[in-house]
Every structure is written in structure tokens, then in C-alpha cells.
Amino acid sequence: GAGVSQSPSNKVTEKGKDVELRCDPISGHTALYWYRQSLGQGLEFLIYFQGNSAPDKSGLPSDRFSAERTGGSVSTLTIQRTQQEDSAVYLCASSLARNNEQFFGPGTRLTVL
Amino acid sequence: QKEVEQNSGPLSVPEGAIASLNCTYSDRVSQSFFWYRQYSGKSPELIMSIYSNGDKEDGRFTAQLNKASQYVSLLIRDSQPSDSATYLCAVNPEGGYNKLIFGAGTRLAVHP
Numbered sequence: 001g002a003g004v005s006q007s008p009s010n011k012v013t014e015k016g017k018d019v020e021l022r023c024d025p026i027s028g029h030t031a032l033y034w035y036r037q038s039l040g041q042g043l044e045f046l047i048y049f050q051g052n053s054a055p056d057k058s059g060l061p062s063d064r065f066s067a068e069r070t071g072g073s074v075s076t077l078t079i080q081r082t083q084q085e086d087s088a089v090y091l092c093a094s095s096l097a098r099n100n101e102q103f104f105g106p107g108t109r110l111t112v113l
Numbered sequence: 114q115k116e117v118e119q120n121s122g123p124l125s126v127p128e129g130a131i132a133s134l135n136c137t138y139s140d141r142v143s144q145s146f147f148w149y150r151q152y153s154g155k156s157p158e159l160i161m162s163i164y165s166n167g168d169k170e171d172g173r174f175t176a177q178l179n180k181a182s183q184y185v186s187l188l189i190r191d192s193q194p195s196d197s198a199t200y201l202c203a204v205n206p207e208g209g210y211n212k213l214i215f216g217a218g219t220r221l222a223v224h225p
Contacts, residue, residue, distance in 0.1 A: 033212065033213075035215075041217070042201070042215045042216060042217040042218060043157070043201070043203075043213075043215040045212040045213070045214070048211075048212055056211075056212065058212075059212065089156075091156055091157070099145060099162065099164065100145060100205050100211060100213070101147065101159055101162050102147075102159070102213060103159060104149075104156040104157050104158070104159075105156060106155075106156050107156045
């Protein structure tokens with residue numbers, strides 16, 4: 001079946017602009033996660049959604065970052081007033097079972113000029 | 114701070130050899146453990162998961178878990194040049210649906 005999809009694959013923006021990144025999880029997966037990976041760095045957790053529970057926002061680096069998940073499926077990560085340090089690959093993952101095997105999408109490479 | 118530690122490498126092995134990748138974690142109550150492979154410029158790909166002490170084999174891959182020593186490893190038998198990638202160890206510290214804590218990864222280079 002189809003895997004996790006993300007759009008856009010690449011986004012170049014100017015400092016101070018807002019950006020929206022989209023994630024479409026694997027059909028039927030109830031949990032959705034956002035991570036980011038800066039150049040040469042490990043994966044950093046941002047936020048996750050599970051069913052109708054309140055999202056775990058503990059990894060969001062500042063209040064410029066927000067995310068929502070509509071209808072228990074598609075999620076949008078919004079970064080307001082982007083800064084150069086926001087440049088990274090933003091990865092979305094989804095999981096089905098309580099064993100929490102997470103499957104990643106191809107990522108969105110964000111470059112802030 | 115919950116941490117996952119990996120040797121950054123590169124780990125260089127000849128084709129056909131066994132590659133051994135190691136990972137330690139700090140949170141004793143961690144529940145489940147994962148190995149991801151990440152090719153340069155690509156996203157992580159899940160290759161192994163392990164939940165109980167001991168070994169778990171899948172093809173050329175064997176994951177080993179020792180919760181008492183807080184240690185998880187990945188063995189790749191008959192290494193191929195196509196196995197050259199960065200291998201990420203990830204830990205689910207609390208069980209169930211939860212964020213994963215990732216190590217920085219070990220770069221593996223398999224040379225012909």
C-alpha cells in the first residue's frame with residue numbers, strides 16, 4: 001500500500017515568512033509524528049498526535065511552531081516567522097500498533113534564506 | 114535527559130564480513146527498540162524492532178537486546194556495498210504510542 005507522503009519535497013523561503021508543511025500518513029494509522037533533522041544531526045522529536053488525545057507538543061522548539069491534524073488523518077506543521085536556524089529536513093512518521101513501529105515519509109527539506 | 118548513544122563511525126568492513134553496530138540507552142525502563150537505515154539524502158527506513166531480551170533474526174540482520182546492560186546491537190551478516198548507510202538506533206522510553214529517542218547514528222561503509 002501507499003506509504004507516508006509529504007509535501008512539498010523542497011521549500012525555500014525568506015526569513016520572516018510563514019511556511020506550511022503537509023503530511024499524509026499511512027491509511028488507518030492512528031498515530032502521527034513530526035521530527036526534524038538538521039544537517040549532520042540526529043532526529044529531533046517535535047510533536048505527535050494519537051487518535052483523539054491531546055497532542056504531545058513537548059518537542060516544539062518555540063511558539064512559532066504549531067501543528068494540527070484534521071479528521072484524524074492529514075497533518076500540517078506551520079512555522080511562523082521562519083528563521084535561518086529552522087532550516088532542516090522535516091520528517092513525518094505514522095504508526096498503527098502499540099508496538100510503535102514508525103514509518104517515515106520522504107521528508108520536506110526547508111531552506112530559510 | 115533520556116539519551117541514546119552510538120559510535121558515529123565510520124565503521125568500515127569488507128564485503129562479506131559481519132558488521133556489528135552498537136547502541137546504549139540511559140532510561141532503564143525503556144520498552145521497545147528499533148534500528149533504522151538511512152541512506153544519504155533519504156529518510157529513515159525501519160529494518161528491525163525488538164522488545165524482549167535476546168536475539169531477533171530477520172534475513173541477514175540480527176538485533177540483540179540486553180535490558181540489564183541497557184544495550185542493543187545490530188549485526189549484519191554477509192555485508193554488501195548496498196548496506197553502506199547510516200544506522201540509527203531508536204528507543205521508545207515509555208511504551209505504547211510515543212516519541213522515539215534517536216541516537217546520532219553510525220555510518221557503515223562496506224568496501225568491495
